[in-house]
Amino acid sequence: MAIKDMPTEECMLPGNASCPGCPATMALRIVLKALGKNTVMTVPACCTAVIESLYPNTSFDVPVMNIAFEAAAAGASGIEAALRQLGQKDTTVLAWAGDGGTYDIGLQALSGALERGTNFIYICYNNQIYSNTGIQRSGATPYAAWTTTTVGGKTEFRKEMGDIIRAHHIPYSAQTCISYPEDLYAKVKKAKDIHGPKYIEILAPCPPGWRFSMDKTVEMGRLAVETGAWTMYECENDIMTFNGKSKLILDKKIEKKPLEEWIKLQGRFSHLFKPKRDEEKLKLMQQHIDQIWERYRKCP
Amino acid sequence: MTMMIDTGNYIAAKAAIMARPAVVAAYPITPQTTVVEGIAKYVDTGEYKGEYICVESEHSAMSACIGASAAGVRTFTATSSHGLLLMHEMLHWAALARMPIVMCNINRVVGPGWNIWADQNDSISQRDTGWIQIYCSSNQEIFDTVIQSFKIAEHEKIILPVMINYDAFVLSHTSMPADIPTQKEIDDFLPAYKPHWKLDVNNPITFGNIIAPMSYYKVRKAMQDAQEHAKTIIPKITKEWEQTFKRNHGGLFEEYKTEDAEFILISSGALGAESKAAIDELQKKGLKVGLARLRVFRPFPTEEIIRLSKKAHLIVIDRNISIGNEGAMFNEIKAALYQKSDAKVIGYIAGLGGTDVTYKDIEKMCEKAVRGKTKTNEWYGLRED
Amino acid sequence: MNKYQVVTTISYPKPGANGKTGNWRIFKPILDKQKCVKCLRCWIFCPETAIKRNKDDTIDIDYDYCKGCGICAKECTVKAITMEREGKQQ
Incomplete structure (x- = not known):
């Protein structure tokens, strides 16, 4: 859907507590435009819990249930069951969690909810760190990235959450990025109309966490996709479809840009460039991305 | 009224479904398991028409009950020992959120080493979570207390979760007779659930966002006041039960x-x-x-x-x-x-x-x-x- | 709006739940309406809901809440928005 065809209705109110240039609020606006007011959210500990702002006020114009860090998907299962009993079958249940609450501490509850077929949309806004606690490594943090708990750069590669999700064979999962609002909107809209568990992951470049200037949030997401560091796809009933630039890369219609073009703009990778270039690590990171794409090319 | 001769757990399961919770979310643990099985049986026979969520952990059991309760329905769960301890974080959550969830906890030893027999260290270690705690001594009392507990939990001056405790095996797995009232009698005693707050798409609220110290202090005081009210309301409710069913196991x-x-x-x-x-x-x-x-x-x-x-x-x-x-x-x-x-x-x-x-x-x-x-x-x- | 009586963390929707966040701003987006092509990219990318979309798809900036991130200026394809330091004479 074209941007101008998206609804003017806003469920995110201005004057909230997000950082300037926040990808989470950017994504939330678009997600809630796609879902509309007939939506109930559950939010675990993450930046969004702060963005809601201070009691007795909230910046959310849909019902939100804050829940413990590891419990978003389980809470959503309860909400969904209750709404079904109340006859509110057309209300969308949305679990909205960060990568810490998804890849790490919330993985068990998420896997459980997917396995038992909870009819909900789980969205992970992935900024590749524990940002709310002040930039610590998560299972989504890329190799070599500085965080406050990987001071010399992370020594492990990030886990492939998409693979874990697809192993549950749910009706719909997708990856997108805040830089492509049409793609994000379309995926959420599609998920809304599918029965069963749906999982969408949104790459959410975080200015303070990744160490870039706050006006570059969208640009940073775009470059992640163009370099292949992030992939936009959807998986419906185990069939993978790649979208946008990711499709062009997959089909080799365009070359993906060198990974370095993305990482050199982020302060979290600056130790790879100064005082001197760390050729070995840069090469390793590019190889890692290339391998991911080779795997994608073998997908059904 | 009919006589049921069965174990504490099966009688608890019967009471639970007769209270008509819309959502039950539970995870099995010895010696609570037969409560879960009992409810599963009622799902199969159609006697229980609510949702039965077989979650992947007790933490998720309590989280799902919290989600369901927040969405505005009556909820029930059961656990024991390590299950209760795994719920610990969410026990606080449920009480602070003022959710009238009712739970049976079968008092069992905490490991290690593995020991499934009765002692109360599991529930005693949860005494500061804000839950009302009731301890039962017979299967009849378990039945009656489960029904009464919904009424206690949902009382407008209380609105707190209730934990019903009874001993592993000595009660959970021992058959004793219990009078089971008719569904109509239960429904008359325990009317349909009316939530005191809920996630309502027509009246959106955010539950549990950031709260300043003084506001939080007031939330704590309100919980304490509710527990104080419970001291007089619990005996009133057991008295009311006695008037209908001619049984009173005691107030406090x-x-x-x-x-x-x-x-x-x-x-x-x-x-x-x-x-x-x-x-x-x-x-x-x-x-x-x-x-x-x-x-x-x-x-x-x-x-x-x-x-x-x-x-x-x-x-x-x-x-x-x-x-x-x-x-x-x-x-x-x-x-x-x-x-x-x-x-x-x-x-x-x-x-x-x-x-x-x-x-x-x-x-x-x-x-x-x-x-x-x-x-x-x-x-x-x-x-x- | 119905208010619930029970005392717990129940919060109600309000614009400016975190105050007039416009006072966080160091740089201010200035819109040149002549240059605007109504593509609405600034509107959809604004993380703050601080860009108001009018019926004719023109936009206005809500300075009460705009935090001055500059994404609107950065993403504007026709450079209709420029960032100026707050307090500068206009």
């Missing part, structure tokens, strides 16, 4: 032969039921010992304890231990009497790890206490072998 306490007592034994759970036989024996011997079986540990019945202490000295048996100090009930009973009473309070630890405590043992403990021979913090029946 069940008193037994305390009229002329010089000593009153305070015990709880199955051990509390066992104590009655001990009291009979003691009184036959001319020892003036009565029983006050503690049913409600939260709210703590401070005023009732003081009242009992005006009549008699108190003997307390704890099937739990706050390691580094003493039995939880002994500790709190003494605190309740501080500067209010000169009664002696004699405490025993007994039955930890599921060790058997017969009425003969209880009799011995009481006799020793009456004779002033009890050691400080005595662990009854601890053998050297």
Whole structure:
């Protein structure tokens, strides 16, 4: 859907507590435009819990249930069951969690909810760190990235959450990025109309966490996709479809840009460039991305 | 009314479905498992028409109950021991969110080593979560208390979750007869659920966002006030139950032969039921010992304890231990009497790890206490072998 | 709006739940309406809901809440929005 065809209705109110240039609020606006007011959210500990702002006020114009860090998907299962009993079958249940609450501490509850077929949309806004606690490594943090708990750069590669999700064979999962609002909107809209568990992951470049200037949030997401560091796809009933630039890369219609073009703009990778270039690590990171794409090319 | 002869767990499951919760979310753990199985059976027969969520952990069981309760429906779950401990974080969550969730906890030893027998350290360690805690001593009491607990939890002056505790195997797996009222009678006693707040798409609210210190302080005070209200409301509800069903297991306490007592034994759970036989024996011997079986540990019945202490000295048996100090009930009973009473309070630890405590043992403990021979913090029946 | 009586963390929707966040701003987006092509990219990318979309798809900036991140200026394809330091004479 074209941007101008998206609804003017806003469920995110201005004057909230997000950082300037926040990808989470950017994504939330678009997600809630796609879902509309007939939506109930559950939010675990993450930046969004702060963005809601201070009691007795909230910046959310849909019902939100804050829940413990590891419990978003389980809470959503309860909400969904209750709404079904109340006859509110057309209300969308949305679990909205960060990568810490998804890849790490919330993985068990998420896997459980997917396995038992909870009819909900789980969205992970992935900024590749524990940002709310002040930039610590998560299972989504890329190799070599500085965080406050990987001071010399992370020594492990990030886990492939998409693979874990697809192993549950749910009706719909997708990856997108805040830089492509049409793609994000379309995926959420599609998920809304599918029965069963749906999982969408949104790459959410975080200015303070990744160490870039706050006006570059969208640009940073775009470059992640163009370099292949992030992939936009959807998986419906185990069939993978790649979208946008990711499709062009997959089909080799365009070359993906060198990974370095993305990482050199982020302060979290600056130790790879100064005082001197760390050729070995840069090469390793590019190889890692290339391998991911080779795997994608073998997908059904 | 029909008679059901079955185990505490199956009777709890029957009570749970007759309270018509819209959502049950549970995870199996010995010795709670047959509650889960019992409900599954009622799902299969169609007697239970609500949602039954088989979650992947107790943490998720409580989280799902919280989600469902927040969405505006009645919820039930059951657990035991390690399951209860895994829920710990969400127990606080449910109480702070003022969710009238009802849960059966089958009192079981906490590991390691693995031991599935009865003691109360699981629930005692959850006493500060804001949940109302009730301890039962028979299968009939389990049935009645489950139904009553929904009414207690949902009372407009309470709105807190309730944990119904009963002993592993001694009650959970022992068949006893219980009168089961008709569904109509239950429905008359316990009307359909009306939430005090909910996630409503027509009136959106955010629950649980960031809260400043003074506002949070007020939330805590409101919980404390609710627990205080429960001290008078629980006996009112058990009285109301009695009017219809001609049974009352006690409000905060069940008193037994305390009229002329010089000593009153305070015990709880199955051990509390066992104590009655001990009291009979003691009184036959001319020892003036009565029983006050503690049913409600939260709210703590401070005023009732003081009242009992005006009549008699108190003997307390704890099937739990706050390691580094003493039995939880002994500790709190003494605190309740501080500067209010000169009664002696004699405490025993007994039955930890599921060790058997017969009425003969209880009799011995009481006799020793009456004779002033009890050691400080005595662990009854601890053998050297 | 119905207010619930029970005392717990129940919060109600309000614009400016975190105050007038416009006072966080160091740089201010200035719109040149002549250059605007109504593509609405600034509107959809604004993380703050601080760009108001009018019926004719023109936009206005809500300075009460705009935090001055500059994404609107950065993403504007026709450079109709420029960032100027707050307090500068206009």
